[in-house]
Amino acid sequence: MQVLSYTEENYIKGLFQLTIEAGDKTEAGTNEIASHLGIKPASVNDMLKKLKDKKLIQYEKYGKSSLTKEGKKLAVDIVRKHRLWETFLFEKLAFSWDEVHEVAEQLEHIQSKKLIDKLDQFLNYPSADPHGDPIPNAKGELVIEARKSLVTEEVGHTCKMVGVKDNSAAFLQYADSLGLAINQRIKIKSRQAYDDLMEIEVKGVRNRISPKFAEHIIVVCNDCNKQH
Amino acid sequence: MQVLSYTEENYIKGLFQLTIEAGDKTEAGTNEIASHLGIKPASVNDMLKKLKDKKLIQYEKYGKSSLTKEGKKLAVDIVRKHRLWETFLFEKLAFSWDEVHEVAEQLEHIQSKKLIDKLDQFLNYPSADPHGDPIPNAKGELVIEARKSLVTEEVGHTCKMVGVKDNSAAFLQYADSLGLAINQRIKIKSRQAYDDLMEIEVKGVRNRISPKFAEHIIVVCNDCNKQH
DNA sequence: TATAAATGTTAGACTAACCTAACAAATTTT
DNA sequence: AAAATTTGTTAGGTTAGTCTAACATTTATA
Secondary structure, three states, rough: OOOHHHHHHHHHHHHOOOOOOOOOOOOOHHHHHHHHHHHOHHHHHHHHHHHHHHHOEEEEEOOOOOEEEHHHHHHHHHHHHHHHHHHHHHOOOOOOOOHHHHHHHHHHHOOOHHHHHHHHHOOOOOOOOOOOEEEEOOOOOOOOOOEEEHHHHHOOOEEEEEEEEEOHHHHHHHHHHHOOOOOOOEEEEEEEOOOOOOOEEEEEEEEOOOHHHHEEEEEEHHHHHHOO | OOOHHHHHHHHHHHHHHHHOOOOOOOOOOHHEEEEEEEEOHHHHHHHHHHHHHOOOHHHOOOOEEEEEHHHHHHHHHHHHHHHHHHHHHOOOOOOOOOOHHHHHHHHHHOOHHHHHHHHHOOOOOOOOOOOEEEEOOOOOOOOOOOOOOOHHHHOEEEEEEEEEOOOOOHHHHHHHHHHOOOOOOOEEEEEEEOOOOOOEEEEEEEEEEOHHHHHHHHOOOOOHHHOO
16 A cells, blocks of 8 residues: 555545545545645646546546545545544543544644554544544444434434534534534424424523534434334 | 744754754754755755754854754754653553654654643653653753763662663664663673673673663663762 | 865755646536 | 636646755865
8 A cells, every 4th residue: 555645645535525425426526626625726636647647546637536446445544544533632632522623634644554553442443533423444444324414303303413514613612502512412392494493402401503503413313213 | 933844843853862962062063964864965954044044043154053042942842742752652552662763753743732732641741751761841841860871880880771872673672682671770790891791680680781782771870879 | 284085065956736827628608 | 509607727937855966165184
C-alpha cells in the first residue's frame, strides 16, 4: 500500500466524503471537489491527473471522479484514523464534542500502523466516534447500521441519536443546549402541520425544533422496525 | 507566538539539540546543522537566512548560529510535545522504549495547545520521558538535574540511569539486553586500565561494557555528591 | 606564512502544491 | 436549437524546500 502525501490524503478523503459517504451519488465533479476542499478547480484538476496516474481514482477529461478499490482502501484508513483520534480526544482527554474534529484533522495524517492499532485497542475497539459515525475496523470494514434522519421520524416513536450531519460549532452547541448527545434517547411528541416544527422530549424536557435542524440529527429507531 | 511550518520546526528543534541540549557548546555551524538534519548545507543556508529574518536565530554570514530567546521558546515547546508523546506511547499504548521516538517525530508537529496541555494532565504531569529526558512544563521551564555520563563514574559508586544520548534502535536494544532501563541502579565494579572496559552490576548481573557504550548512558549519582 | 582542507555561500534548477486568466466543453435555459 | 450559464481544462506563474556545481572564506597544517 503506497504512502501518500498530506495533501494527497486530503483529496482522497474528500472524495470519499463526497461519494461513498454522501450516499446519494457515487462520483464527484471537479468544482464540487474544489469547493469541498477550499481549493481552486484548476489545482484540483492537476491533482486528479496525478491521483489517476497512481490508480487511486477513476477520472476522464471532462468527466466525474470516483475512487478505485485501492483509493477507497486508503480513504477508509484515513477515516478510521480520524474517528479513532476523535474518540480518544473525547473520551480520554475530555475534549468537548465540537472541539475534536479540528485536531483530528491533523492527527489523521500520522503514519504508523502500530500507533493506530494500539490506539484502537486502548480505546477498546470502539464502533462509533463522538459524533456517532462508525469507525472502520483494522481490516477496513465499515459496518453501517440502518440509520435515518430525525426529520423523518414518526410521532410517538422513540429513537436513539447516533450522529449528526453538520459539524459546525454553531450546530453542535445548539444540539448540546437541547440535551442532545450520542446515544441520547429522543421521543417525538408531535409535529405541527403548519410549519413542520417537531416537538421532542429529551431527558424529560420538551423542545420544539425546526425541520432544518432535525434534518441533521441522525438516529436509529427500533419502533420503526416493529411490525404491528 | 508565531506558527512555524513543519520544516521550520525541525530546524529550530535541531538547533536546540546541537546547542542548548548538547551542553558543550552554544552555537552550531552550517555543515553541522546540515548533517544533523540530513539536509545539504546549501539548503540549510537558505533556511538560516529565513529564520534570522523571523528573529528566531542569530546568524551572520560565515558565522555560527544560535537560537534567540523567541527561538528557544518555540524549540522548548516542540521538545515538550515530543517527550509528552513519547511518554504517552510508552505508558499508555505499550510501545517499547526504542519505538517511541520515530512516531513522536511526527506527533510533535500537531498544533493544538489544548491537546498538549490535556495530554500532560492525562499523563499526570510527567517530569521525564521514557528515555529519562526531562519534559519542560507548560511555561517552558526545563528542570535539568545534575547528570553525568556513566563513563565518568567512579569505581565503587552506585548510580541511577536517567537517560541515553543515543536513540538508535541498535543502541537501545543493546542497553535493554544488559538490563539497563530508566531508573535502573547500576554499580561500577571495576575499570580495566588497559582498554578502559568497565565492569558494571545491574540487578545482580555483571557485565563488561565499552567506554563508547558507557558514554551514551546518562546517570545521576548520589555517591558523587557525598563529602568524605 | 603559504598552502591545503574544511566550511560556508551563491546561482541556478527542480518538484509539489497552489494560484489567476483565458479558453473549451457540457449543460441548462429561453 | 441557439444562447447563456456552468463546469472543466490549459498555460503560465508563485512559493517553500530541496538539490548540484561552482565559488568564497576561514581554519588547520606543513
